[in-house]
Amino acid sequence: MTHSFSCTGRAADFFTSSRLDLIAQALSEHGVKFQSEDTRLSATSESSEFEISQDGEDLVATLSAPGKPLLMRLHDQILHIIEHADTTLVTRMKWSGTLPDLGTPDNFRLAHVVDVSRPFANFFRVTMRARDLTHFTTGGMHFRLLLPPKERTPIWPFVDETGRTRFPAGADQLHNPVYTFVSIDVAQNLFTFDVFIHDGGRITEWLRTANIGDTIGMMGPGGGAMPKVDQIVLAGDETALPAMRRILAEASPTTTGSAMIEVNSHDDIQPLVHPDGVDVTWLVRGTDPCPVDMVVDAYAKVTPQTAPFLWCGAEKSKVQRARKHFRDTCGITAEQSYFSGYWRKAQA
Ligand SMILES: Cc1cc2nc3c(=O)[nH]c(=O)nc-3n(C[C@H](O)[C@H](O)[C@H](O)COP(=O)(O)OP(=O)(O)OC[C@H]3O[C@@H](n4cnc5c(N)ncnc54)[C@H](O)[C@@H]3O)c2cc1C
Numbered sequence: 001m002t003h004s005f006s007c008t009g010r011a012a013d014f015f016t017s018s019r020l021d022l023i024a025q026a027l028s029e030h031g032v033k034f035q036s037e038d039t040r041l042s043a044t045s046e047s048s049e050f051e052i053s054q055d056g057e058d059l060v061a062t063l064s065a066p067g068k069p070l071l072m073r074l075h076d077q078i079l080h081i082i083e084h085a086d087t088t089l090v091t092r093m094k095w096s097g098t099l100p101d102l103g104t105p106d107n108f109r110l111a112h113v114v115d116v117s118r119p120f121a122n123f124f125r126v127t128m129r130a131r132d133l134t135h136f137t138t139g140g141m142h143f144r145l146l147l148p149p150k151e152r153t154p155i156w157p158f159v160d161e162t163g164r165t166r167f168p169a170g171a172d173q174l175h176n177p178v179y180t181f182v183s184i185d186v187a188q189n190l191f192t193f194d195v196f197i198h199d200g201g202r203i204t205e206w207l208r209t210a211n212i213g214d215t216i217g218m219m220g221p222g223g224g225a226m227p228k229v230d231q232i233v234l235a236g237d238e239t240a241l242p243a244m245r246r247i248l249a250e251a252s253p254t255t256t257g258s259a260m261i262e263v264n265s266h267d268d269i270q271p272l273v274h275p276d277g278v279d280v281t282w283l284v285r286g287t288d289p290c291p292v293d294m295v296v297d298a299y300a301k302v303t304p305q306t307a308p309f310l311w312c313g314a315e316k317s318k319v320q321r322a323r324k325h326f327r328d329t330c331g332i333t334a335e336q337s338y339f340s341g342y343w344r345k346a347q348a
Contacts, residue, residue, distance in 0.1 A: 001064035005071040007097030008062045015059040022085040048074045079164045090162050105165045113214045121267035124195040136221045143220025147175040180242035196238040231308035234259040235291035239342040240313030248274035260291035292318040316341030
């Protein structure tokens with residue numbers, strides 16, 4: 001293992017080829033890229049490394065990462081995948097090395113409302129306080145809020161004796177939507193994020209009546225790596241606006257391309273920091289075309305050789321159509337694109 005923090009899980013007398021095949025299948029289904037040779041599955045990157053293999057009659061998983069938070073995230077991800085492959089395996093594994101502490105997960109915080117403002121017509125800007133935010137400054141720009149059901153004493157996630165993070169189910173199930181950090185101030189223990197205000201949204205409703213000091217859970221960070229590319233095309237709606245805003249602000253000044261952003265009204269249009277070579281177009285819902293459809297039309301015949309980096313974040317069915325077109329029809333690879341359903345329209 002190349003990284004300095006590591007742990008090993010061993011399931012004694014539990015190796016079978018079919019069990020390893022199921023793990024390989026579960027890794028693929030979760031979008032994990034890995035190598036497979038004989039009785040060994042493995043992957044190495046700058047931020048993590050794992051190997052799942054046969055050792056005599058035993059099935060052994062060895063994980064490593066450059067820091068404890070990254071290792072804990074990898075550990076939880078691999079256990080989640082292993083559990084999908086075989087529900088008995090997680091309880092059979094005995095772990096050694098650097099392990100998560102039992103109880104509260106390292107990546108969980110209780111967050112307290114400090115301020116809720118409304119800088120644009122259809123957005124709340126939320127400021128919250130939580131301890132030790134250094135953990136959230138690397139490894140992704142998104143996090144999950146964890147909102148307990150009304151009138152219930154919150155049951156927060158916990159790490160059980162197998163090392164897996166468990167979430168309350170049934171009547172105590174937490175609503176856990178994803179949001180994007182606008183800023184993190186480690187010294188002041190503060191972070192901010194923008195919430196698109198929409199009818200029926202449980203977070204919208206919670207914020208309408210939230211008082212200073214009210215608490216909610218949060219976990220993260222994760223997802224949404226910054227594309228480091230020369231040419232980019234971004235398309236998304238309000239829910240993806242915080243992510244697009246960060247990508248544009250952090251892009252190299254020489255980046256070229258375009259960003260098409262859909263908002264509910266002209267009053268949601270806001271100044272953005274972006275490279276001079278990236279054109280920003282604001283589209284108002286109901287009046288202008290949908291940005292994701294525009295990208296599909298504009299790049300109908302794109303090839304992997306000619307494609308800019310294509311980035312789409314919007315309602316799930318819109319993004320699915322774009323992903324199908326670009327990945328399946330045009331052959332654009334995962335390295336050249338990002339397609340993510342940011343929310344799901346309720347079924348009629
Ligand atoms: C990677 C990622 C990053 C995200 N970042 C942000 C962010 O920074 N800010 C942000 O506001 N959102 C963001 N989202 C989207 C957000 O997680 C969803 O919109 C989520 O459903 C909001 O939860 P809720 O409690 O408001 O609504 P829910 O209680 O989950 O849904 C209630 C109803 O509202 C509908 N609904 C949900 N979202 C919308 C919408 N956008 N427009 C209209 N109807 C909707 C649902 O279909 C449902 O019928 C992000 C999503 C992802 C995947």
